[in-house]
Structure formats: C-alpha cells, structure tokens
Amino acid sequence: MKVLSHYLKILLMIYVIIMLVNTMLKFKINISKEEYDAFINQHPFNNLLQSYRWGIVKNQSFTPYYLGLYKDEQLIATALLLTKKILRFFTMFYICKGPLFLNYEEESFAFFQKELKHFARKKQAILIKIAPAEILCTYKPNEEECKEHPYQFLDTLYKKHHYITNPLSKDLNATIEPRITMVTDLTxxxxxxxxxxxxxxxxxxxxxxxxxxxxxxxxxxxxxxxxxxxxxxxxxxxxxxxxxxxxxxxxxxxxxxxxxxxxxxxxxxxxxxxxxxxxxxxxxxxxxxxxxxxxxxxxxxxxxxxxxxxxxxxxxxxxxxxxxxxxxxxxxxxxxxxxxxxxxxxxxxxxxxxxxxxxxxxxxxxxHYYDFGGVSGYQTKEEDPHHYGLYEFKRKFNTQYYCRFMEYNYSNPLFLAILKAMGKI
Missing domain, CATH: 3.40.630.30 (Gcn5-related N-acetyltransferase (GNAT))
Incomplete structure (x- = not known):
C-alpha cells in the first residue's frame, strides 16, 4: 500500500506539473502561416497591414516576424513585426495596426511586452514602435472627432509598460501610417x-x-x-x-x-x-x-x-x-x-x-467596407492646403472618418532623445 501511495503521489505531481505547463503563457516567433491566418481572419480588427502576405510585401526593406502568444496552448494574440536597421548598427521594431489580442488581459499583455522587449534586446533594437489597430471613434465629415472612446484603457496599458506617445494629431504625416482614414460602409x-x-x-x-x-x-x-x-x-x-x-x-x-x-x-x-x-x-x-x-x-x-x-x-x-x-x-x-x-x-x-x-x-x-486610405483630420483648404484635395475627393462617397491611436514608442531616454532629434518619433 505504501508503494502504491508513493506512486499515486508521483502521478499527482506529474499531473500538477503538466497542468501548470499547459496554463503557462508562451511566446512564439514565426508561427505557421495557416495558424496565423486562421487567427487574424476571425479577429474583429483584421486588417491588411497585419496580414501574413503584407509581411511578404514589405520583405524588400524590412525583415518580417510572425509573433504568436499562447495560453493553455491556445493562440490568443498575434502580431506582424517588421524590423529594419537604423543608425547603422541598431534595429527598429515596428508593429502597425497590431498586435491583435482576443482579450486584453493585463497578465497576457504584460507577458507579450516582456517577451517582445527580450526579443528586441536580442536583435539590438533600440526602438519599438506600435500603432494599435483599435478604432477610437468614427464620425462624418463636418463633425468633430469624439473625445471619449471604448479603448482608452489601452493608452493606460502602454504607458504602464513605459511607452511614450504624442497627443492626438490631425496631421496626415504625424505617424508612419495615417491614423485617420476615410471609409465607406458598403452594407x-x-x-x-x-x-x-x-x-x-x-x-x-x-x-x-x-x-x-x-x-x-x-x-x-x-x-x-x-x-x-x-x-x-x-x-x-x-x-x-x-x-x-x-x-x-x-x-x-x-x-x-x-x-x-x-x-x-x-x-x-x-x-x-x-x-x-x-x-x-x-x-x-x-x-x-x-x-x-x-x-x-x-x-x-x-x-x-x-x-x-x-x-x-x-x-x-x-x-x-x-x-x-x-x-x-x-x-x-x-x-x-x-x-x-x-x-x-x-x-x-x-x-x-x-x-x-x-x-x-x-x-x-x-x-463590407471600402477603405480609401489616409487623410488629414483638417476639413478646409486653409487648414491643410497640401492634402485638401484628398479629403475633398474621398468625402463625396458617403465616407466616415476612422480614427486610431497615435504611435507608442519604447526606448531608453538617451536613444529617445537621439531619435526625436532625428525625427524618427
């Protein structure tokens, strides 16, 4: 009986270890195309700039990595990460309109950030730049951008993990990819x-x-x-x-x-x-x-x-x-x-x-939607004479403004100062 009891304890310990391993969060680099596509295709913020093939489009000037975050062996977040050399010896990390999380649990978000920063150190990245996919608000031309939005908590999350950002801007070139686009609802x-x-x-x-x-x-x-x-x-x-x-x-x-x-x-x-x-x-x-x-x-x-x-x-x-x-x-x-x-x-x-x-x-x-691409948030020629023509053409197709966050930047204070002086952030 003592021997049986001993073996039962060992089996119980093995079971507990397996359960603990299975509930651990896992971060994987370059997950398969099939798994990546299956995940983003059912995500509400599925978009071109986070698609698997967009990484192939950009591979002439960037190196793409397809990131996956798992919980209980289930994929719960993905990101198309683009990396490129800057300042000769260093690297920049860029995630545009991502990462895509099923749910923003603080534990999983923190783990993703920890692993992303670890990967950045490995690749000598001195800047991580993230432009979230979530839409802050939509509004019609001749209306004002709304001040309140359901994803305000994301701003708090990024800042908690030491990212910095600029105030919301209407300028077309305030971010690498425009934060304001014009979209027609085809339904x-x-x-x-x-x-x-x-x-x-x-x-x-x-x-x-x-x-x-x-x-x-x-x-x-x-x-x-x-x-x-x-x-x-x-x-x-x-x-x-x-x-x-x-x-x-x-x-x-x-x-x-x-x-x-x-x-x-x-x-x-x-x-x-x-x-x-x-x-x-x-x-x-x-x-x-x-x-x-x-x-x-x-x-x-x-x-x-x-x-x-x-x-x-x-x-x-x-x-x-x-x-x-x-x-x-x-x-x-x-x-x-x-x-x-x-x-x-x-x-x-x-x-x-x-x-x-x-x-x-x-x-x-x-x-369901027809995306005309980026515009500035200005609606008169006097405010933005260079880009007014884009707005004037696109507004005539029953479009709405779709507004997103500014970019979030992570770097150490010295590099942040250098990159700011160079106009990189």
Whole structure:
C-alpha cells in the first residue's frame, strides 16, 4: 500500500506539473502561416497591414516576424513585426495596426511586452514602435472627432509598460501610417443615395459616354498612369519593381481595375451628338430662347472632347486608359490602395466612376467596407492646403472618418532623445 501511495503521489505531481505547463503563457516567433491566418481572419480588427502576405510585401526593406502568444496552448494574440536597421548598427521594431489580442488581459499583455522587449534586446533594437489597430471613434465629415472612446484603457496599458506617445494629431504625416482614414460602409443600400451630387453627375456622364470598366493584370498600364499622375501632382512614385512585388506577393488579394475610353465608338458618338445639337440650334433660330445657352454650352463641351480624342482616333488607337485603381482585400475590407489617372482627357471624371464600379465589385464579393486610405483630420483648404484635395475627393462617397491611436514608442531616454532629434518619433 505504501508503494502504491508513493506512486499515486508521483502521478499527482506529474499531473500538477503538466497542468501548470499547459496554463503557462508562451511566446512564439514565426508561427505557421495557416495558424496565423486562421487567427487574424476571425479577429474583429483584421486588417491588411497585419496580414501574413503584407509581411511578404514589405520583405524588400524590412525583415518580417510572425509573433504568436499562447495560453493553455491556445493562440490568443498575434502580431506582424517588421524590423529594419537604423543608425547603422541598431534595429527598429515596428508593429502597425497590431498586435491583435482576443482579450486584453493585463497578465497576457504584460507577458507579450516582456517577451517582445527580450526579443528586441536580442536583435539590438533600440526602438519599438506600435500603432494599435483599435478604432477610437468614427464620425462624418463636418463633425468633430469624439473625445471619449471604448479603448482608452489601452493608452493606460502602454504607458504602464513605459511607452511614450504624442497627443492626438490631425496631421496626415504625424505617424508612419495615417491614423485617420476615410471609409465607406458598403452594407448600406443603395450606394448612390449617399454620394455627393457631383459624383452622381460624373457617373452619369461616364455611362453616357463610351467609358468601359475592365479588370486586368497588365501592370504596365497602371504604372504609366501612375507616372503621369506623379508628374502632374508633383509627388514621388515608387519604382515599377515595387508594384510588381506588391501584386505578386498579395496574389488574389490584389486586383487592378481600369476605366478606359473606347475611342472609335466615342468619336462617332460625339460627331452624332454635335450634329444633333447644331440642328436643334438652327431650328430654334432665336438667341433669346431658353435652350440656346444650354445648346451652345453642349456644343463647346462636345467640340472640346472631340479635339482631345482626335489625335488618338487618327492614330487608330482603340482605347485610351483614363483611370486606374490598385485594390487590395483583407477580411471584410477592400482597400483603394493606389490610384492614378490620365492627363490627356480631363473632361470625363472617370476616377469617380471607377471608384463606384470597384465598390460594386467589392459588394458583390462580400466585402463590407471600402477603405480609401489616409487623410488629414483638417476639413478646409486653409487648414491643410497640401492634402485638401484628398479629403475633398474621398468625402463625396458617403465616407466616415476612422480614427486610431497615435504611435507608442519604447526606448531608453538617451536613444529617445537621439531619435526625436532625428525625427524618427
């Protein structure tokens, strides 16, 4: 009996040890793609910048690590960590729109931070920069950003673990990735109802003219339009190789859409329209008639369009590409990631029409939100003349502001001072 009792005690001790091990928190680096994707795909803040494939997109300038936190052998948090060399001998850690926790328990958050900082020391990282995914608030243009939000406790948690941050800013460039984006809810029907009248007019105009929407894998067309846009709007564009790598990395999560003008069809249609306008004007033969001004305006617009497309018609060019959109997809969100347009024919606003058609495509494929990307929080040209055009275009599609936290930075005081002086934080 004594021997049996001794063995029972040993078995009980083994069981207790196993139970303790199983309830321990575990931090793993580079978990499998399957496990990572399965976790973030069911997370309410699933987003492109925390997707597995985004790490592949960024691997030309960063080294990606896929972090996992486990409790009772169950995955409870993930993060796509991007690292890069700074100040020659050191490293920077960057988590954008993450980490993604199922529940913010203080014990698990503290353990994650402890292990992340341990990994940072191992990699000689002198800065950990985190931009949380949680949305502080949403509001419509012409409203003010709300002051209270349900994730205020996160600010307390990060500061408790010695992170510092800056006050909430409306500036577009206050953070690496914009903290304010504009988003259209695609679940509201019908889409057109909430659009600005100028967008509705542009859509009708494109439908009236011979503008066609197509999906294509031809990246050269997109890049040609991007070069034109960069020159026109005076901004630097990424090299072709970046967009090639982006599309190859995201695979089916990336689509290219184009709005193109059917030149022969449009040319003959404009000729017919011009003839009809002139015939109608000759019948009226009264300059005081209320139709005369409208007809003269239509004749001028039609002649201008004819003049713009005539060189293409004479060269037997079948299609002129007016606008393009590089769309990406993650979770229930479609992202209007890059857009470009033609300099030659500006009388037809094909960009608005293309946005509308890509929204319809997103709806059809089950996406709930259409993310236009970053804007500043300023709503007048006087407040932000450089970025007002972005806001003015995006606000017309029944968008809402989505506001997030500023970035949280962890470093020692000396490096913080150096990095601040260099404008890194």
């Amino acid at each position: 509201k029907e019908p889409l057109l109802k909430g659009f600005h009248s100028s967008v509705k007019s542009s859509i009708k105009l494109c439908e009236k003219h011979c503008v066609e929407i197509m999906e294509s894998d031809d990246l050269h067309i997109f890049y040609d339009l991007m070069v034109q846009t960069g020159k026109r709007d005076a901004f630097n564009i990424r090299p072709y190789s970046y967009f090639r790598h982006l599309k190859d990395s995201l695979q089916e999560q990336c689509k290219l859409f184009y709005a193109r003008l059917n030149i022969p069809k449009e040319y003959h249609q404009l000729q017919t329209m011009l003839k009809q306008f002139k015939q109608r004007l000759s019948i009226i033969n009264d300059s005081t008639h209320h139709e005369c001004k409208d007809l003269n305006d239509q004749i001028i617009k039609t002649e201008n369009l004819l003049e713009q497309i005539l060189p293409y018609y004479e060269k037997n060019i079948d299609y002129l590409y007016l606008s393009s959109a590089l769309m990406t997809y993650q979770g229930n969100i479609s992202y209007y990631l890059y857009a470009a347009s033609n300099n030659e024919v500006r009388g037809i606003n094909a960009s608005s029409y293309l946005v509308y058609q890509t929204m319809l495509d997103s709806q059809k494929n089950g996406y």
